Amino acid sequence: MEKMQNLLSRIGEWSSRNRYLVAIKNAFEIYMPLIIIGAIAVLWTNVIVNDQTGLGAIWQPIMNLSFLNPAFNAINFCTMGIIALGITFLVGNELSKSYQLSSSFCGFLAVVAWVSMLNTSTSMINLQNETITISGLFSSVLGTDGLFTGMVVAILTIELFRLFYKVDWLKIKLPEQVPEGVSRSFEYLLPAFIVLIITSLLSLLIQKTTGVYINELIFNLIQKPLTYVGGSLPGILCLTLISGLFWTVGLHGDNMIAGVIQPITLTLMLENTNAVEAGKAATNIVNWSFYRTFLATGGTGMIIGLTLAIFLVSKRADNRAIAKVAIIPNLFNIGEINMFGVPVVLNPFLIIPFILSPLVAMTFGYFMTYFGLCPVMYVTMPWTMPPFLMGFLAAGGSLMAGITQLLAIVLSVLIYIPFVKMYEKNQNKMDQEVLNS
Incomplete structure (x- = not known):
């Protein structure tokens, strides 16, 4: 480590x-x-x-x-x-x-x-055959x-x-x-x-x-x-993995890869926008809004899933208190309270779901779009746009896109739950050792 x-x-x-x-x-x-x-x-x-x-x-x-x-x-x-x-x-x-x-x-x-x-x-030739x-x-x-x-x-x-x-x-x-x-x-x-x-x-x-x-x-x-590599599912998953690894050691992963990911995903997004403006279909599944929708709902790492998992299964007052403070910022995709309050940084129990959740969410969103169940996103949204609204507006007012984002949140909660339980079990063990010492 x-x-x-x-x-x-x-x-x-x-x-x-x-x-x-x-x-x-x-x-x-x-x-x-x-x-x-x-x-x-x-x-x-x-x-x-x-x-x-x-x-x-x-x-x-x-x-x-x-x-x-x-x-x-x-x-x-x-x-x-x-x-x-x-x-x-x-x-x-x-x-x-x-x-x-x-x-x-x-x-x-x-x-x-x-x-x-x-x-x-x-040079062009006009109707009179003149150059x-x-x-x-x-x-x-x-x-x-x-x-x-x-x-x-x-x-x-x-x-x-x-x-x-x-x-x-x-x-x-x-x-x-x-x-x-x-x-x-x-x-x-x-x-x-x-x-x-x-x-x-x-x-x-x-x-x-x-x-x-x-x-x-x-x-x-x-x-x-x-754009071909970054716009593919394996490419965007690799970049997401790199971002997550940086975050787990306390470095701002989004900033670390921003110089690479932003030109690629925004280019793909604007290609979609131009296509729609021209009356054509948007074709780039992976783009800036897609990336933000399935990477950073609640904050990087689909971290709203951690907050909701704590509400559902946590029995510790300290963790639930942090979750209560974190939930409102999470609704605007701000996850620093979770990152440094729970914490996720340098936490071997929560690193795995933090990295895994956006990978699963992004794969889910990709195939939902690939099979036509969710429209391709073509509208750039502010990164603070709340869940459901982010997907809904990014896909041009599609209920299914908003629902897909909510389903991705459900998946992230299911991923975080067993790790929250293991983390709290370890916290209880450490507390008991301190009392016995």
């Missing part, structure tokens, strides 16, 4: 100090409110004011509000539709902070470098398809800028009388120019040698394989 604890502690320390993973995690946390706002817009146009798939199909008067749908479509596009642009800026912004560079300038530099590597024009050139950024590149490219380019950009900014003779020095802001902008000028020369030439080299732009290359070589 001690060896595993030391190993996980070393891995956790490396993960928490890895500036790239931290920057990616922070970027997604900052952008999350906009994703949720976009999800609300999706609920409006697809679940509420929609006469095909929403409330309008059973209550026609709601369609009188359909004139607002273009505004909500615009909200969806300016939040989730340009997520690659936002994440690129934020990764550059967050990474530059670890180097004590200007975060705002570096964020914009990351975006500019990213755009310099994209295909910004294409015309269309310039601009394609919406697919701004959305999920460009997400991993944006993160990679942002990291490359900041590392290059940091390297060149260290070279003193590349900084244009102005007299002391010049305002500090103006003077600093000239110091950035040559390093930034060299960075953009490099990214533009690199893009040209990739395009000439492979026949595709960097976005398509990274999408095929990195993003597609990662």
Whole structure:
């Protein structure tokens, strides 16, 4: 146990100090409110004011509000539709902070470098058989398809800028009388120019040698394989297991793997959202809302199951007192009271159900969805959304999705019950030994 604890502690320390993973995690946390706002817009146009798939199909008067749908479509596009642009800026912004560079300038530099590597024009033949050139950024590149490219380019950009900014003779020095802001902008000028020369030439080299732009290359070589593996049941179970192992030694497992899990599951989620917006079926069973629904009901480890198990079988006043305090936070998926109050951390009796419960719940949710008993989730929900409502709204207002989440909670309670009994038996034994000593 001690060896595993030391190993996980070393891995956790490396993960928490890895500036790239931290920057990616922070970027997604900052952008999350906009994703949720976009999800609300999706609920409006697809679940509420929609006469095909929403409330309008059973209550026609709601369609009188359909004139607002273009505004909500615009909200969806300016939040989730340009997520690659936002994440690129934020990764550059967050990474530059670890180097004590200007975060705002570096964020914009990351975006500019990213755009310099994209295909910004294409030739088409019109109805008159004339070749015309269309310039601009394609919406697919701004959305999920460009997400991993944006993160990679942002990291490359900041590392290059940091390297060149260290070279003193590349900084244009102005007299002391010049305002500090103006003077600093000239110091950035040559390093930034060299960075953009490099990214533009690199893009040209990739395009000439492979026949595709960097976005398509990274999408095929990195993003597609990662989302395929992370979007599979074995992949998400492995990541869930890793998160649980970190938690059991007192490390915040969700934060430890956030830099990996968030880009994958949010990409899969937004693909579902885009499909539904286009009138198609959502197909990615594993996604961000699915992950949160069957990993963290009550808190990571389906820990509301522990609270309910204590209410059902506990005979100890101390454990029941903790459960009474924990139940309200559990309803908003906050489980720290259980983690450190019962505790679960470093508790050999409760580590097993803590790790096992989300694995079983996730497998149950996956096959319920796979066999069509629960709809595929396509709406991003706040992580504090209470049980039943999380599944219900994430699947676009599906009662069966909410019921599936409740059934997963029942499974977690059944898993926790025998271990709570064993834990209390050991507590009673330890109390008796203290009295006899």
